[in-house]
Amino acid sequence: MNDTYASFIEKAFIDPIRSVLIVDDQYPTIDGTLAAAINKEWHQEDWEHHAKDVELVISEFRGAGRPYLLDIHDPSLISGKDADQRPKLATEVSKEQEPDVAEHLHQTDLLILDYNLEPGNDEDGSLAISIARSILKNAHFNLCVIHTNKELDEVFPEVLIGLLHPDPDFADPETLLDANRRFENSDKYDPGRDPGVGPALKALVSKEIYFRARSEGLDPFVIDGGAGARFVQILRDYGVSEEDWRTFVAGAFDDFQNDETNGLSDTDLRIAAWNEGRNGSPPWIRSDFGFLAFTKKKEGPLLKTLREALSSWGPRPSRLLATMVRAEIDEHGIEVQDRMLGDSYAAANWYLRLVKDKTSARSFLIDETVRRHTEQLLAEILPRVSKFMNELIEADEATLEDEGKLAGADAVEPVPIKSGAYLRLVDKRFGIDLSINEKMDRAIRDHNVFVCSMPVTGWHLQTGHVLKINDAYWCCLSPICDLVPGQGKNDAPDSFDGWKRFTAVWMDEVEMATALKKVNSNRYVFLRTRSGEQEPYQAFKIVDGSSDNPVWSTFYADDDGRLFWPEERSQSPLPLSIRRLERKLPKKDSESGNFEFAVREATVVAQLRYEYALNLLQTLGGSITRIGLDFQKKS
Structure with a gap:
């Protein structure tokens, strides 16, 4: 990893750090001082023998120009004292209670965690592993440096095995x-x-x-x-x-991972990657919710260890972008809050509508307001994040130009950057070789799915919701204002109380390769519809192949089209009961069939982004309102 890219990693991950918490039983703490004052017979482990080592670490976060709020915690002191006011030691607490030690650790940006926290037992790292498990259960992305007096090749395997959850694929x-x-x-x-x-x-x-x-x-x-x-x-x-x-x-x-003596985690902490620290590279562990670096005590600045470990991991540019968005919101959220909230009269009217509306439309109004305010917040921080990404891209381009100069040292004219150099750069940053056709096809497919669709949202049926009815896919294209439960008149001849009428267009599933070749024909959409499957993506054509016109139908959704989410809003399909006028099978004693309102169970499996749904609506509208001309086609 070149220094230039490492500097952007530092800007995204280390520069936003404001609070640091050191968890070490050999550091002086306020809790320890108070505990000793309350009970003269009890005293914290004597830290004065290594006061210089303690001061060296503390000064790293307290020096001039260091904007850190520093706290020190001794995990051997747990809140709650017994009858004689003696502080409870960590070794006296059951395994079920150990995560309580880390309850307030979630509020820190950087955690410095001593591996040897058991008093009198330098070999046992179980309490440190328990604390690491606790912080990785938190949705806040935690940075942590584990420092120890032991050899790292002894500590790292113990921590990693303690964070991994048994792999179900082995069972x-x-x-x-x-x-x-x-x-x-x-x-x-x-x-x-x-x-x-x-x-x-x-x-x-x-x-x-x-x-x-x-x-x-x-x-x-x-x-x-x-x-x-x-x-x-x-x-x-x-x-x-x-x-x-x-x-x-x-x-x-599977037998190995089910052996309790190996100490795997009971909870899936979503450990995504790790580096064991061979060949001089720093060891680290990354989960979806945290990053752990490792170092021996007295081996230099802890931030240097973190910086090198993050560079070894090499987060992708897309992750740097997301991290910068989060950092900018943390840094400037209060600053832009007043501008984001907008006009007080508009806000007052918004709240009046909420308190007056006691129907399910209230959830819709709340979601819409949150979405508008979020868009305004992102608009405020967008210039700074865009500047960061521009600088990152320009720095990467500069490295390619430098490589070109070295390759064409004798050339008079500037050496243009070859397409292969761009592909190598992408491979370096993402670990994906797009010079291989199959991988490029997948990259284009995934891009099209990302820009075309979004996670399913809403408390009721919305424009762009994709429904699976039996084995067919239909996209709801009625305007969203007509789909709000309780709104709209139901005095039309074909309207029924409790049933929300909507128009949907049929989506014909096609081969992905075909859709990718004709993607600009304005007839195809790309969706993630098979949640949890190995190949969850599908491509659809939204016009009938024989007439080039959309196939559409009118449906009625039960309970005014309301959607009922589980407590955890996963992306599992949402059930919805619908009706449609359908032809019955011809009776045996009659050549003509008749019609009925057939009840069908549907599921909302995907959602088009609004602009793509409007594009389909425009296509449908053009088909419905087209003018018939009296041309004759040659047979």
């Missing part, structure tokens, strides 16, 4: 049972052999091997040679059929 009891049956029924099986093939394989699984399987998958362990050599040797030695190798190896890893 497949039924498949393993079938594989065992086939093995036991084969002529290779020796019932008297001890240990059996399962325990023999499990004995090969160390923490290091387990980490590799978690990061690379099982493939390396079922291939003869490399990491899998010893596994394959045992499988062959026992006579296991090659078709069952993967199942037996997965079972061995």
Whole structure:
């Protein structure tokens, strides 16, 4: 990672740090001073013997030009004292109570965490791991530096194993049972052999091997040679059929992770990546909600350790963008708040509408107001974030130009940047080689899905909601003002109380490759409709292939089109009961059929961004209002 890119990582992640909390039982604290004053017989561990080391760390965050609010916490002092007013020690607290130690740690931007927090036990890091688990359960993105007197190659595996949650992909009891049956029924099986093939394989699984399987998958362990050599040797030695190798190896890893002595986390902390610190690179662990760096005590500034670990991780430009948005909101949110709130009269009218409206339309009004205020807030911080991204892009372009100058040192004219250089830069930043056609196709597909669709929102049916009815997909295109429950007149001949009438256009699923080739024909949309599946994306054509006109229909949504979200607003499909006038099957005693209001169960599976929904509405409107001309087509 070049220094230029590292400086942008620092701007995004380190410059916004304002508060630092040190958690170490060998540092002086206010709690410890008060506790000693209350009980003269109790005293905090004597920190005066290493006061210079303590002062060195504290001065890093208290020096001139350091805008940090610094606090120190001794986790051996837990709130709540027993009858003799003696502070409770961490070792006297049950495992279930340990996360309480970290309740207030969530409010800090940077946590400095000592690995050895158990009094009198320098080998035990369980309390530090418990605190790390607690902060990674918090939705606030936490930065943490774990420092220790122990060797990092001893500490890192203990922390990582304590943060990982058992991988469900390793667990497949039924498949393993079938594989065992086939093995036991084969002529290779020796019932008297001890240990059996399962325990023999499990004995090969160390923490290091387990980490590799978690990061690379099982493939390396079922291939003869490399990491899998010893596994394959045992499988062959026992006579296991090659078709069952993967199942037996997965079972061995599952046995390892279910062994309580290995100390895996009971909660999925969403650990996304890690670096074990080999070949001189700094060790680190990243989850969706935090980043942990590691260093030995007395080995230089802690911020330097954090800076090097973040650079080793190399967050992508898109993550830097998102991080800068968050940092700018934290830094300038109060500054722009008054401008964001706008006119007091408008706000008063908004609140009057809310308190008067006791229908479900209130939720809609709240969502719309929040969305408008959020847009205004983003508009306020946009110039600063855009400036940051422009500088980042220009710095990356400058590195490409420098490479071009080196490549064409003898050239008289400036050497243009070749397209391959851009592709290499993208590969460096994202780890994706877009010179490979399949990866470029996926990148274009994912881009189209991102710009065209959005997560499903709303408390009722909205313009752009995509419904799956049986195996067909329909997109609601009625104006959103006509879809608010309780609003609109129901005195039309084809209106019914409690049923929200809406117009939807049929979406014909097509091959993704076809849609990508004809993406600019204004006939295709790209959606994520299969939540949780390996290939969740689909492409749809919104005009009928034979007539080039949209196929549309009128539907009626039950309960005025209200949507009922679960407590956790996941992106699982939302159920909705609808009706439509449909032709019955012809009766046996009659050649003509008749019609009925058929009830259908639908689910809202996706949502078009509003501008894309309006584009479909325009296409539909053009089809409905077109003028018929009396031309004749040649047969």
